[in-house]
Amino acid sequence: MNFEFLFSNLPQLTIGGLAFGAIYALIALGYTMVYGVLQLINFAHSEVFMYGTFAMLWTVMALGGADAGGIKLVAILIAALFSAMAMSAIIALLLERVAYRPLIKKDAPRLIALISAIGASFVLAELMGLRDRIAGWFGLDDNLSEYVGKARINNSMAGVLDAPRWKIGNVTISSIDVLVIVAAVGMMILLDQFVRRSRLGKGIRATSQDPETAALMGVNPTRTIQLTFLIGGLMAGIAAFLYMLKIETTKFDVGFLLGVKAFTAAVLGGIGNLRGALLGGLVLGVAETWGSALFGTEWRHVVAFVLLVVILLFRPTGLLGESLGKARA
Amino acid sequence: MRRNKVFAAGAAALALGLSLTACGTTDDKDSGSSGGGGGDAACDLKLAFFGPETGPAAGLGKPIIQGAQLAVDQYNDDADCEVELVKYDSQGSPDEAPSLATEVAGDESIIGVVGPAFSGESAAAGPIFAEGGVPTITPSATNPTLADNGWDTFHRALGNDATQGPAAAKYIQDTLQAKGTFVIDDASEYGAGLAGIVEDTLGDTVVGTDTIQAGDTDFSATVTKVTDAKPDAVFFGGYYAEATILIGQLRNGGFDGTFVVADGVKDPAYLDAKDAAEGTIITCPCIPDTDPAVATFAADYEAEFGEAPGTYAAESFDAASIFLAGIADGIDNREDMLTFVNDYDEKGITKQLKFDDKGEPADVHVYAYTVKDGAIVPEGEIK
Known part of the structure; x- marks a missing residue:
């Protein structure tokens, strides 16, 4: 255990974590919102995120981001942000329509919906991973080779953005890291206020507390569920955008590990709780980096899950407790 | 001698006929129609390529296939009896390998295999080839432990990782003259093995180590460890997928020394890292296509396939050439071919081709490549 290294590099490690x-937190929102309203774990949410990363990448490629600079690059990145959000939102809504609504209508047990989610996750990931074959059926694989060619390996947009870095003492701060943290916290505050104060937010909370009474009071449950998926999708789109700015590389199965971690973050903070998702994500990120520094990076995932177990031992409902409908949201 | 040969040919034809009737599934890859004249049976001999033709690693398989194809085509140009190269597409997957290997072993007309291409599929297919007595020469699988399984059919036409590691360490010490080196591995059999060898060879000049997990994308803790240790060079044992992301994050974190990697990163996809990849040193036991020794080969290859020979194309050409020399000598069965390969000692285009009793090459060369202006260019042999 390398305590000396950890303490002498604490600021640098903490920023990285x-x-x-923050990216975990934004993805965790999707899990937490859907769980809050439906008591259902939407395991396909990781693919919602993954499609967002590709929408971002393809937009940058199509608009020639590699050669752009200055204002044009900013415009391209904004377009990429919106396309990532749009793509993730569409996939999330599609999921709700195809994989959940028919089951909820038939009042199927939660376990069935869970299996449906896992199935949908595989289908979505493999559709992306086999996109070269799919394009081939339509004879488009040559025209689209730039987009579908590397179907099963990393797709990179490195070199598009040369973000400024600041050096304070022995700490190097990347402007992207700052952007990611600020954006995540900002989105979380906005969303929290939306759920607390707006009419639609009230509807979400009401459905979460008691769907039947809420329906009697004039809240349309189907619309509310759709709205929940939509918000989760939009947040995953933002997460995808920030992830691509930071990591610059995606792949058809990138969602799997990130999805597991984001779900962990949601449980850590208290599933169903928006603020819990933010707190859980940040705590998980920092714990992973500190753990990597202390024990070696190969222990990263072990540290994350040991932390989860320990916290759940003492606080079985997570750091801030489960509640979308109750006091805290 | 002549009588003997005719007899052997007749026996082979009989064996072929039996195997064709016995398992009718294996003949679909062959014309299988020349069972008439017994004396011509040696003409039905085939070599097999075993490795990825399609799938995620198809890019790595292509030069290997084409290198072997070129050797076979050149042999056929002035041979009375043509040899056929049959491709067994494993997609590079250890899961596909056993059933394909069984198929190869069942086809007695295949008297030599160029491959398997990767270490994982070699480990899966090796026992089946050994049992079937099928001589194999791999032009690309570098895991050292493959030679330790006691498969007498296993041969390797290039240096394994145990020879590549010391070469990489030597380059770091002598050419880069690095005072401190940070060693990272990806916990894979290939990467961890290689990094361990480099670490041992460098000894005291290793200023720190870390292990990442294949599939991870955030290396901020590793980057902090590197920038804290302030090394002149970072060695990474692993594949290009992680290397591409790692070097980007290292450069962003302020590391400005030399990034040294091995043949697992020698793939055009590594160039996706763009500017961050510039100056990376890649070691590889594969001969550069610009080396004078392979000039004729490179020209012929380009004439036939319209592109410069890729990684391991020349090694594959050598591997196929050994089998073809055996066939030219009149060998028409696996047993004789195995003896022939074991006793082989001739100059190939990449090196002196001779195998020790474990199937490892007696003569090994490791080359350094560097990334310059968005391309992987050879720098020369590491001596």
Whole structure:
């Protein structure tokens, strides 16, 4: 155990951990919102995120981001942000329509919906991983080779953005890390206020507390569920955008590990709790980086899950408790 | 002698006929129609390529296939009896390998295998080839332990990782003259093995080590460890997928020394890292296509396939050439071919081709490549 290294590099490690934790937090929102309303773990949410990363990448490629600079690059990145959000939102809504609504209508047990989610996750990931074959059926694989060619390996947009870095003492701060953290916290505050104060947010909370009474009071449950998936999708799109700015590389199965971690973050903070998702994501990110520093990076995932178990031992409902409908949200 | 040969040919034809009737599934890859004249049976001999033709690693398989194809085509140009190269597409997967290997072993007309291409599939297919007595020469699988399984059919036409590691360490010490080196591995059999060898060879000049997990994308803790240790060079034992992301994050974190990697990163996809990849040193036991020794080969290859020979194309050409020399000598069965390969000692285009009793090459060369202006260019042999 290398305590000396950990303490002498604490600020640097913490920033790295917060930045990745913020991405966990934004993905965790999707899990937490859907769980809050439906008591259902939407395991396909990781693919919602993955499609967002590709939408971002393809937009940058199509608009020639590699050669752009200045204002044009900023415009391209904004377009990429919106396309990532749009793509993730569409996939999330599609999921709700195809994989959940028919089951909820038939009042199927939660376990069935869970299996449906896992199935949908595989289908979505493999559709992306086999996109070269799919394009081939339509004879488009040559025209689209730039987009579908590397179907099963890393797709990179490195070199598009040369973000400024600041050096304070022996700490190097990347402007992207700052952007990621600020954006995640900002989105979380906005969303929290939306759920607390707006009419639609009230509807979400009401459905979460008691779907039947809420329906009697004039809240349309189907619309509310759709809205929940939509918000989760939009947040995953933002997460995808920030992830691509930071890591610059994606792959058809990138969602799997990130999805597991984001779900862990949601449980850590208290599933169903928006603020819990933020706190859980940041705590998980920092714990992973500190753990990597202390024990070696190969222990990263072990540290994350040991932390989860320990926290759940003492606080079985997570750091801030489960509640979308109750007091805290 | 002549009588003997005719007899052997007749026996082979009989064996072929039996195997064709016995398992009718294996003949679909062959014309299988020349069972008439017994004396011509040696003409039905085939070599097999075993490795990825399609799938995620198809890019690595292509030069290997084409290198072997070129050797076979050149042999056929002035041979009375043509040899056929049959491709067994494993997609590079250890899961596919055993059933394909069984198929190869069942086809007695295949008297030599160029491959398997990767270490994982070699480990899976090796026992089946050994049992079937099928001589194999791999032009690309570098895991050292493959030679320790006691498969007498196993041969390797290039240096394994145990020879590549010391070469990489030597380069770091002598050419880069690095005072401190940070060693990272990806916990894979290939990467951890290689990094361990480099670490041992460098000894005291290793200023720190870390292990990442294949599939991870955030290396901020590793980057902090590197920038804290302030090394002149970072060695990474692993594949290009992680290397591409790692070097980007290292450069962003302020590391400005030399990034040294091995043949697992020698793939055009590594160039996706763009500017961050510039100056990376890649070691590889594969001969550069610009080396004078392979000039004729490179020209012929380009004439036939319209592109410069890729990684391991020349090694594959050598591997196929050994089998073809055996066939030219009149060998028409696996047993004789195995003896022939074991006793082989001739100059190939990449090196002196001779195998020790474990199937490892007696003569090994490791080369350094560097990334310059968005391309992987050879720098020369590490001596």
